[in-house]
Amino acid sequence: MQGIDAREHKNLLETFRRFEELSSEFNDRITIEEETKTREGIKELTGNYSQFKNLVSELETCIKGYEKKRKSVQSVMYKSIRKMNSDVQKKSR
Secondary structure: OOOOOHHHHHHHHHHHHHHHHHHHHOOOOOOHHHHHHHHHHHHHHHHHHHHHHHHHHHHHHHHHHHHHHHHHHHHHHHHHHHHHHHHHHHHOO
16 A cells, blocks of 8 residues: 655645745736646645545554454453363363
C-alpha cells in the first residue's frame, strides 16, 4: 500500500497559494480554463488527502483493536493449551 506524502501535499498547497497570488496580479497570463482546472484539482486533491487521513486513522484504530483482542485470545488459548497438555501428560504416565 502506498501512502500520501504529507510534506509533498503541504508543498503543493504552498505552491497553490503562490499560484493564487500571482494569478490575481497577472490574471491575463492564464486562461479561465487553466485557473478553473487548477482550483478544482486542488479542491479534489485536498478532499482526497482528508479522506486518506481519515482512513489511516480508522485503520490505526482497527489495528489497535485487533492487537488488543489478539493478545486477550492468545492468553486464554495458551492457558487452556497448557492445562490440556498437562492432562495429556498425566494420562500418558
